[in-house]
Every structure is written in C-alpha cells, then in structure tokens.
Amino acid sequence: MSALVTLDKVTFHASERQILDEISLSLKAGEITSLIGPNGAGKTTLVNLILGLNQPTSGKVKRQRGLRIGYMPQKLTLNAGLPLSVDRFLALTGAHRQARKQSLTMAGASQLINHSMHGLSGGETQRVLLARALLAKPQLLVLDEPAQGVDISGEEELYARISELRNQLGCAVLVVSHDLHWVMAQTDSVICLNRHICCHGHPQSISNDPGYLTLFGEQKTPVLAPYVHEHDHDHSMHGDVVEGGCQHD
Amino acid sequence: MIDILLYAFIAGLLLVIPAGPLGSIILWQRMAYYGDTLAHSALLGVALGLLLDTHVELTVLGVCVLLALLLGPLHRISGNSLDSLLGIAAHTSLALGLVAVSMQSGAVDLNAYLFGDILAVQRSDLILLTGISVLCCGLMLWRWNALVAIATHRDLAQVEGLPVARLEILQMVLMALLVAVGMKIVGVLLISALLIIPAATAGRLSRTPEQVALGAIGCGCIAVVGGLFSAWQLDTPAGPSIVVFAAALFFLLLPFGKRTKT
Structure with a gap:
C-alpha cells in the first residue's frame, strides 16, 4: 500500500x-x-x-x-462579531450548494444547514467541522x-x-x-x-475482553477498543x- | 462653503466605503490594535515625506507597509508577545514622528496630521482618494470569500489551500493604503476608529458577513453626515465629530443586538 x-x-x-x-x-x-x-x-x-x-x-x-487532506481542527473560536450560518461556513471553501448539502448529510448534520454557527453545541460544531473536512474530498x-x-x-x-x-x-x-x-x-x-x-x-481484539463488555454492553460492532x-x-x-x-x- | 462641505462629504464617503469591509475583517481577526499601530506609525511617514520634500501619502504608505512586514519577523525573533510589540511599535513610531516633524524648518501644522482636516480637502485629493477607494474595494471584492475564511479559521484555510501568507500581506497593504489617505481626513490618531467602530456596530445587528460589511459602510456614512453637519452648524472639529457620531451610533444601537457573546 x-x-x-x-x-x-x-x-x-x-x-x-x-x-x-x-x-x-x-x-x-x-x-x-x-x-x-x-x-x-x-x-x-x-x-x-x-x-x-x-x-x-x-x-x-x-x-x-x-x-x-480534510482537516477537522480541535476547536473553532469564532469572533462574536462574525455572524455565519452553517451553510455559509461551508461555502467558505468555495463548494457548491449541492456538495455542501451532501457533506452535511454524510456528517449527520443536515438539519443544521440554516443554523447560526454561534448557537451550536459542542457535538454539533464537531459534525459541522467534519462536514467541512469532507468537502475537500x-x-x-x-x-x-x-x-x-x-x-x-x-x-x-x-x-x-x-x-x-x-x-x-x-x-x-x-x-x-x-x-x-x-x-x-x-x-x-x-x-x-x-x-x-x-x-x-x-x-486489542474486543471479543474476549470482559472489560469492554461491562463498560459498553454487547454491541454488534464495537466502536472503542x-x-x-x-x-x-x-x-x-x-x-x-x-x-x-x-x-x- | 457649499463647495468645501461637498468635497468633505465626498471625501468622507470615499474613506468609509472601503473602511467598512476592511474594518470588519480586522475586527474578526482581533487585529484592532494592529490598525492602531499602523496609523501611529504614519506620522513617521509624514516627517519623512516633509524631509524628502515629496508626496506625504507615498512615504506614509511606505512606512506603514514596511512596519507591517517587519512586525511578523520581529515577533518571531524577539519572542515578545504580539500586543506588547505592537504597543512598542505604535508609540515609538509616533514619538519618532513627532521628534522628526519638530526638526523640520518652517512651521508644520501638526494638528492637521494628528486629527485630520477634512474641510481642507482639494479636488486633487479627491482624485487620489477615489483611486485608492476603488482599488481597495476591488481587491477586497476579488478575495472576499478567502479573507472571511482566514478570519474564521486561519489553519483550516491554509490546509484548504488558500495562500494565507500572501492574503495577510494584501490585508496589511490595504490597511496601509487607508491610513495613508485617511490621515488627511480624520488624522492618524482617529483613523482606526473609523475602521473599528462602524464594523462593531454592524456586527451586532447582522446575520451574514456581507451584512456586517455593508452595515459598516452605512454606519460610516451616517457618521460622516452627522460629523460634517455638526462641524458646519456648531463649528466643532470635523474629524473628531465624525468619530463621535460613529461612537454615538454604536451606543444607540447597543440594545438592539440580537446575539449574546458566545
């Protein structure tokens, strides 16, 4: 490879x-x-x-x-005087509307498209940043x-x-x-x-680790190892x- | 009288139109103090221009650009924090400028440079001002999206392939240009107020970056009209009056800001 x-x-x-x-x-x-x-x-x-x-x-x-490279930074500190909607934030890359919608959907944040960047929770900001990283293909x-x-x-x-x-x-x-x-x-x-x-x-392989099972219960596909x-x-x-x-x- | 007021009015508008979007960008990047430092250094440019007996605008532009380009490397080499470095540069260049101007033979009207003299604007000044204003607006329109992207997240913009270093130099040159022409209108001590205050006023009331830029232009225009009217009617100094009106507008609209600081 x-x-x-x-x-x-x-x-x-x-x-x-x-x-x-x-x-x-x-x-x-x-x-x-x-x-x-x-x-x-x-x-x-x-x-x-x-x-x-x-x-x-x-x-x-x-x-x-x-x-x-798609880069998702650790945090985003937006100036309070810089109003941005999620869609406008993604448009800063120069991507077209269709591509912006698609990457938001892929990041699980399609419902946030018209929200203000300033009102997002930590998890929502994360997903929007992921969507922006995905725009780079x-x-x-x-x-x-x-x-x-x-x-x-x-x-x-x-x-x-x-x-x-x-x-x-x-x-x-x-x-x-x-x-x-x-x-x-x-x-x-x-x-x-x-x-x-x-x-x-x-x-470690998860299947035989009892610690994981007690922490997270049995899942079809474990996420953490x-x-x-x-x-x-x-x-x-x-x-x-x-x-x-x-x-x- | 009407001539003088008309020229002053046009000069004011030609200054606040590029100052609106540029001030917004400076504010978003938390670089308000940077503009102040460049403006203070303009007096050194004035002294140099008088000494060399050439156009003051040119030497002011030269000194501002030179300082803007030197600050980055100086920051890296000295290890001082940027704000202390800016403070040192601002006041050193202001003091140097005052000393240098005082050594000129013949009387120099310092007040005109420190606080501007918008009522003394000539037709030839307007031609230069129009050129600079159109150039600044054109450059900002051309790279607007990229400039907003850098203000939003510098590293992200760079990873996405924007020429961040070059665009930051462009921004410095734009600021130096506005200081060079704005000096005549509101003076070196108040020029950064015209960049910052209208943008701060509009920032609280807008929903998009473009609304901030346009709103800042609008606030700037109102301040120019108000300041000149007060200068005409109450015989107040025009430059400071414009800034007072800009600040009054900021406080007047303070209760209407929708967003709280996040």
Whole structure:
C-alpha cells in the first residue's frame, strides 16, 4: 500500500525547547491511525507538521503529490462579531450548494444547514467541522481530538461515523486522542506519542475482553477498543527518557 | 462653503466605503490594535515625506507597509508577545514622528496630521482618494470569500489551500493604503476608529458577513453626515465629530443586538 504522508526522523523545536524528537512514521492509504499521548506530548505539533502548517527543525516530511487532506481542527473560536450560518461556513471553501448539502448529510448534520454557527453545541460544531473536512474530498482525513467536549455516547457515535466514512470514501484517517487506553476499534495502527514515539501497535481484539463488555454492553460492532502499551523505557518528571524497565502501562 | 462641505462629504464617503469591509475583517481577526499601530506609525511617514520634500501619502504608505512586514519577523525573533510589540511599535513610531516633524524648518501644522482636516480637502485629493477607494474595494471584492475564511479559521484555510501568507500581506497593504489617505481626513490618531467602530456596530445587528460589511459602510456614512453637519452648524472639529457620531451610533444601537457573546 502506498504511503500518503511519510515522516523521516522529524524533530521540532520551539524557542530552544524540543517538542518532537526523531519521529518516523507513515500514513498509508485507507488505513486508520490513532495518535494518542498525554497532554503536552506534542500531538498537535505533529499534526501541524503532517498538515504542512509548520516546517520541521530537522528531518523530512514527504506528502504524496496533490494529496487532498480534510482537516477537522480541535476547536473553532469564532469572533462574536462574525455572524455565519452553517451553510455559509461551508461555502467558505468555495463548494457548491449541492456538495455542501451532501457533506452535511454524510456528517449527520443536515438539519443544521440554516443554523447560526454561534448557537451550536459542542457535538454539533464537531459534525459541522467534519462536514467541512469532507468537502475537500479527502484522501486523508485528519481529526484533532474529535472526541473532546462530547460525552461518551457522542464519542461512540462519532467514531462509528468516522469508520463508516472510511469504508464509504476509502480515505485514510488520522485520529488524535488524549485517551491512553481506549482507541477506535477499527484502528489499523496506534501511535503513542510523548515527544518521541513511545510505542506503536494495534488495539486489542474486543471479543474476549470482559472489560469492554461491562463498560459498553454487547454491541454488534464495537466502536472503542482497549490499547495495551508496550513501552521499553520510562519517563522522568520532565518527560525525558529514563533507561530501565517499563513501569507504566 | 457649499463647495468645501461637498468635497468633505465626498471625501468622507470615499474613506468609509472601503473602511467598512476592511474594518470588519480586522475586527474578526482581533487585529484592532494592529490598525492602531499602523496609523501611529504614519506620522513617521509624514516627517519623512516633509524631509524628502515629496508626496506625504507615498512615504506614509511606505512606512506603514514596511512596519507591517517587519512586525511578523520581529515577533518571531524577539519572542515578545504580539500586543506588547505592537504597543512598542505604535508609540515609538509616533514619538519618532513627532521628534522628526519638530526638526523640520518652517512651521508644520501638526494638528492637521494628528486629527485630520477634512474641510481642507482639494479636488486633487479627491482624485487620489477615489483611486485608492476603488482599488481597495476591488481587491477586497476579488478575495472576499478567502479573507472571511482566514478570519474564521486561519489553519483550516491554509490546509484548504488558500495562500494565507500572501492574503495577510494584501490585508496589511490595504490597511496601509487607508491610513495613508485617511490621515488627511480624520488624522492618524482617529483613523482606526473609523475602521473599528462602524464594523462593531454592524456586527451586532447582522446575520451574514456581507451584512456586517455593508452595515459598516452605512454606519460610516451616517457618521460622516452627522460629523460634517455638526462641524458646519456648531463649528466643532470635523474629524473628531465624525468619530463621535460613529461612537454615538454604536451606543444607540447597543440594545438592539440580537446575539449574546458566545
């Protein structure tokens, strides 16, 4: 499978402080990647490098030529003096009305088309941002903490929608989350970040995990899956790598 | 008298028409202080223009554009927060301008630059003003959707492929152009008021970005008419009177804003 974006030993400094250290990874067409890590791990910085919003201090970011990226930012802080309807917000991309309607339907927000952007709830804003990301006809969908500000059922619904969209559109998906133990069940690979890549793996299979069943009950298709970290190092208070056995999960 | 008032009226309208949409964009991007800094630096441009014995508008434009382009790199290199940097730049350039103007031989009417002199507008000024006004409006119409997109979410606009850095430079140049011509009308100290106040007034009453821009033009026009009328009837200074009317309109319409801050 071809890689849409490849990072080769990417390091990023912000005013003398090292934010990311020698990150190498690749995002493959059609695959779902979950990027997890604690707050301050550099997740958003890494996303900005992948999107091309920032340039690495050293190392290389290679993007496939003409790659179409749909980006759903973490939050939207609209100025109170900027009145926008949902439809006008989507029209900022230059998309036609038919395309706007279609992507709103795909994001499950068709009823919001004439609402003001200022009156939306957290979950509704999320769906409108998803609709805007879909307008790019993305080969890669980048979602920065999409589950932030929505409750657990909202999170499940969102993840179910994203995996459905992946199947429908065949796009690759990069999902960022600060939840260290539960990731989207359909995730093909998990990257755990704490300024460097701590571990890299696959989520556990759900069928035999009693913890999931007690938490969410039996569902036909599970949306979340637990992720077991396999670290071969430890972190000091400052996040530096300390040699020694794995102490945390 | 009618001639003077008519010229002043046309000059005022030619200024507030591009100021409406540009002020709206500046307000949405929370860059009100940016406009203030550029306006303050205009006095340095005035001093330079007098020194070189050339068109003051040209040197003001040059100084404003230069400052606008320098602020970005200065922000990155110095590590100071942008608002402290803007404060430093605004008052340093204002003070430098005042010192430089005072060193000119011959008397210079500082008040005309600080607070404008709309009643002294000549036919030749109107030609320049018309040109700048049409140019600014044309550029904003051409890239309006993109400018609103950047004001809404800069990163998102960039990922979607808009040339954000270039459009931000365009915006700076537009602001510098308006400062250069607006200086003569309301002065360097009040020009940013004409950008901000009408847009803030319209923003509370509108449902689309275009309504804000058009509403800001409308509020600006009312302020120009009111200010000039008061200057004519009560002999108040015209430039400040226009700003007072703009502010009065803002407070008058305050109870009618539908939306609460979210």
